[in-house]
Amino acid sequence: MAGLKYLSGFGNELTSEDPRCPGALPEGQNNPQVCPYGLYAEQLSGSAFTCPRSSNKRSWLYRILPSVRHKPFTAMKCEDLTESWNEVDPDPNQLRWLPFTIPKAAEKKVCFVAGLHTLCGAGDSKSRNGIAIHVYSCNTSMTDSCFQNSDGDFLVVPQQGEILITTEFGKMMVEPNEICVIQQGMRFSVDVFGETRGYILEVYGAHFELPDLGPIGANGLANPRDFLAPVAWYEDRTVNGYTIVNKYQGKLFSCQQDFSPFNVVAWHGNYTPYKYNLENFMVINCVAFDHADPSIFTVLTAKSTRPGVAIADFVIFPPRWGVADHTFRPPYYHRNCMSEFMGLIKGHYEAKEEGFQPGGGSLHSIMTPHGPDGDCFEKNSTSVLTPERVAEGTMAFMFESSFSMAVTKWGLQTCQRLDKSYYKCWESLKSHFNPNWKPTSK
Numbered sequence: 001m002a003g004l005k006y007l008s009g010f011g012n013e014l015t016s017e018d019p020r021c022p023g024a025l026p027e028g029q030n031n032p033q034v035c036p037y038g039l040y041a042e043q044l045s046g047s048a049f050t051c052p053r054s055s056n057k058r059s060w061l062y063r064i065l066p067s068v069r070h071k072p073f074t075a076m077k078c079e080d081l082t083e084s085w086n087e088v089d090p091d092p093n094q095l096r097w098l099p100f101t102i103p104k105a106a107e108k109k110v111c112f113v114a115g116l117h118t119l120c121g122a123g124d125s126k127s128r129n130g131i132a133i134h135v136y137s138c139n140t141s142m143t144d145s146c147f148q149n150s151d152g153d154f155l156v157v158p159q160q161g162e163i164l165i166t167t168e169f170g171k172m173m174v175e176p177n178e179i180c181v182i183q184q185g186m187r188f189s190v191d192v193f194g195e196t197r198g199y200i201l202e203v204y205g206a207h208f209e210l211p212d213l214g215p216i217g218a219n220g221l222a223n224p225r226d227f228l229a230p231v232a233w234y235e236d237r238t239v240n241g242y243t244i245v246n247k248y249q250g251k252l253f254s255c256q257q258d259f260s261p262f263n264v265v266a267w268h269g270n271y272t273p274y275k276y277n278l279e280n281f282m283v284i285n286c287v288a289f290d291h292a293d294p295s296i297f298t299v300l301t302a303k304s305t306r307p308g309v310a311i312a313d314f315v316i317f318p319p320r321w322g323v324a325d326h327t328f329r330p331p332y333y334h335r336n337c338m339s340e341f342m343g344l345i346k347g348h349y350e351a352k353e354e355g356f357q358p359g360g361g362s363l364h365s366i367m368t369p370h371g372p373d374g375d376c377f378e379k380n381s382t383s384v385l386t387p388e389r390v391a392e393g394t395m396a397f398m399f400e401s402s403f404s405m406a407v408t409k410w411g412l413q414t415c416q417r418l419d420k421s422y423y424k425c426w427e428s429l430k431s432h433f434n435p436n437w438k439p440t441s442k
């Protein structure tokens with residue numbers, strides 16, 4: 001939908017009124033005895049009331065009816081959405097998935113919620129500490145239904161098909177190469193325009209923040225002003241059975257009400273959904289020699305309570321210049337105390353020209369060795385090192401987590417997308433060891 005307006009700034013205190021109702025935001029107070037236009041005031045808290053100011057998050061919504069006017073929640077079928085991390089035995093192997101299948105609308109109509117599949121995760125929404133990685137694949141818009149995640153925040157990475165997200169705060173159009181974050185408790189409904197697929201990083205008990213910049217200085221990486229929040233939009237619509245789907249403690253529940261939840265005429269606060277275009281990422285990297293750790297490409301981080309350790313980081317591999325001298329430029333071989341899930345929005349990934357496809361994924365678990373495939377090693381060990389564009393026209397990303405993730409039954413079996421031959425991409429790596437090697441004079 002062209003022409004949607006947004007408010008700019010990461011985590012800002014924002015105000016928004018639907019232009020049809022000027023003056024809908026109460027002046028000078030949050031809880032007037034009677035709100036302008038006869039609206040109800042409702043607070044949405046995204047942090048404990050008592051959090052320090054720097055991490056305190058809440059918004060005030062002025063709505064036609066309060067959210068509480070609904071029939072009781074009852075359990076509904078979860079399909080492939082889960083928080084059960086013991087469905088199958090652990091598997092420390094390098095895992096790679098072919099592009100996840102998108103259902104054909106002619107065969108089966110699937111909306112965003114029905115198309116949610118949990119791939120891996122760890123931790124527990126009850127103790128408010130953990131993550132889940134989901135894939136969504138769908139072909140049909142949600143009608144007279146919305147979703148609310150009571151367990152955590154969704155960072156949504158569209159890979160195919162734009163999605164129009166109607167939220168209590170207004171509408172956002174999110175295209176592949178953009179991402180959006182729908183924070184805990186925010187109700188939203190997704191419209192799609194064809195076969196649609198993407199990835200979701202869910203974190204329980206933390207919100208995404210911009211990483212600190214340290215010696216980089218005041219600017220760079222993802223700049224705060226490029227984060228966009230929607231503007232207030234409401235509908236005063238009576239519906240014969242509007243369904244609210246609530247993900248609560250890893251299970252789905254639904255309830256009915258007789259009005260649209262998108263009835264917020266005005267809002268203010270610093271707790272909103274937002275989107276970000278990955279093209280705006282200001283890439284910082286090595287300009288002399290050696291390979292910087294990929295944390296240099298962190299867009300957003302959800303911090304744990306351990307200093308410097310993330311519940312999960314969202315890291316991208318954007319188009320950039322590669323200029324490092326006397327350096328093996330692709331990612332190094334390594335074993336990591338963090339879990340690395342990777343996805344591909346478009347193009348290919350520099351460490352694996354083949355096999356890792358847009359819409360697919362890979363998981364290199366804690367301490368599982370990985371790195372460039374055989375072809376990549378040979379090519380980059382002998383190439384002449386001139387400045388060159390890296391990753392042109394591509395966008396790979398990584399969800400890096402300090403959690404040791406379990407893969408679900410859907411991920412290992414049901415989806416049938418696991419590439420059993422993945423390990424073979426390293427089989428051509430051969431020994432170049434020469435015990436008689438002598439240093440060449442420079």
Ligand SMILES: O=C(O)Cc1cc(O)ccc1O
Binds near residue numbers: 294330331334370371
């Ligand atoms: O494993 C990967 O491909 C991701 C990655 C990229 C990189 O440039 C350095 C380390 C790393 O884990």
Ligand SMILES: [Fe+2]
Binds near residue numbers: 334336340364370
């Ligand atoms: Fe890695």
